[in-house]
Amino acid sequence: MTTYIIKPLVTEKMTDATEKLNQFGFVVRPEANKQQIKAEIEARYGVKVVGISTINYAGTNKSRYTRKGLVRGRTNAFKKAIVTLKEGDTIDFYSNI
Numbered sequence: 395m396t397t398y399i400i401k402p403l404v405t406e407k408m409t410d411a412t413e414k415l416n417q418f419g420f421v422v423r424p425e426a427n428k429q430q431i432k433a434e435i436e437a438r439y440g441v442k443v444v445g446i447s448t449i450n451y452a453g454t455n456k457s458r459y460t461r462k463g464l465v466r467g468r469t470n471a472f473k474k475a476i477v478t479l480k481e482g483d484t485i486d487f488y489s490n491i
Contacts, residue, residue: 398426398434402487403474417478418485424450424473431475442480449474 403419411417422431428446435443453471457464479485 396423398423398430399438400472402485404487411476412484415478416481416484417476420475420477422448422473422475424471426473426475428475431477435477439485441483441485443477444480445478447476449476
């Protein structure tokens with residue numbers, strides 16, 4: 395079985411959505427579809443998924459001036475999944491700490 399979830403998103407915005415809307419964010423593989431993401435989250439965390447929204451982010455060009463001159467680079471492209479859970483279900487990302 396292929397793992398489609400790369401890592402959970404733990405940001406201020408996602409923490410606020412978790413508290414208010416019972417939504418959790420994950421960075422997922424670009425080729426993963428909603429059914430695959432739903433199946434993996436339900437199997438891994440033992441919760442019931444009500445809805446999923448996915449967003450593809452393109453990499454952006456970045457440049458900065460340093461002592462060595464102009465440094466150019468590119469940020470990685472990634473796919474984000476926002477998962478809404480059934481009322482009463484929750485995922486604890488901090489249980490292993």
